[in-house]
Amino acid sequence: GARLVHVSTDYVFAGDATSPYAEDADPAPRSAYGRTKLAGERAVLESGARASVVRTAWVYGLHGKNFVATMFRLAGGDGPVDVVDDQRGSPTWSADLAAALVALGASQAPDSVYHVTNRGETTWYGLARAVFAGAGADPGRVRPTTTDKFPRPAPRPAYSVLGTARWDSHDLPAPRHWSEALAYALLAMSARP
Numbered sequence: 001g002a003r004l005v006h007v008s009t010d011y012v013f014a015g016d017a018t019s020p021y022a023e024d025a026d027p028a029p030r031s032a033y034g035r036t037k038l039a040g041e042r043a044v045l046e047s048g049a050r051a052s053v054v055r056t057a058w059v060y061g062l063h064g065k066n067f068v069a070t071m072f073r074l075a076g077g078d079g080p081v082d083v084v085d086d087q088r089g090s091p092t093w094s095a096d097l098a099a100a101l102v103a104l105g106a107s108q109a110p111d112s113v114y115h116v117t118n119r120g121e122t123t124w125y126g127l128a129r130a131v132f133a134g135a136g137a138d139p140g141r142v143r144p145t146t147t148d149k150f151p152r153p154a155p156r157p158a159y160s161v162l163g164t165a166r167w168d169s170h171d172l173p174a175p176r177h178w179s180e181a182l183a184y185a186l187l188a189m190s191a192r193p
Helices: 032-045 067-075 094-106 124-134 178-191
Strands: 004-009 051-056 081-084 113-115 142-145
Touching: 004 032, 004 094, 032 051, 051 094, 067 081, 067 124, 067 178, 081 124, 094 178, 124 142, 124 178
Parallel strands: 004 051, 051 113, 081 142
Antiparallel strands: none
């Protein structure tokens, strides 16, 4: 039979950790968004179906609005760009996430909660500087600021690096480092009309 792979988020965690969240870490969402994502996870896992949950974070892609696409566009302009430097996470290219989801669906790995992001960690500021550099723009135009300068309806966790020990223990393909994935994504963005 088919396997359900439910995609969830780093927002299920409080964001006050100082080391990567393990797959079995206690969730403590701080927003309605995080609470509803956690409720979805639990419903899937308690359904009795062959199902797994994949938590991911900081996803960007070639289509739609996302942080990397916005920074890529701003890199083509002039003037400074203020970006928060007090949130840490693992940027995740949607193409790599999609490949991981397919691999899990086709695998014999047990039904469970898995974390899948590109490897490594950075801040939004660090990611923005990498986008500017990769786009051939001056990364010095990116200036660090704090989260309180950019309020959001669903507060983002300050630290949302997700540990991947369970994923790694089941011989599933390890996603590449976020900076390598970003380089490929920027090449693809540059090639678009």
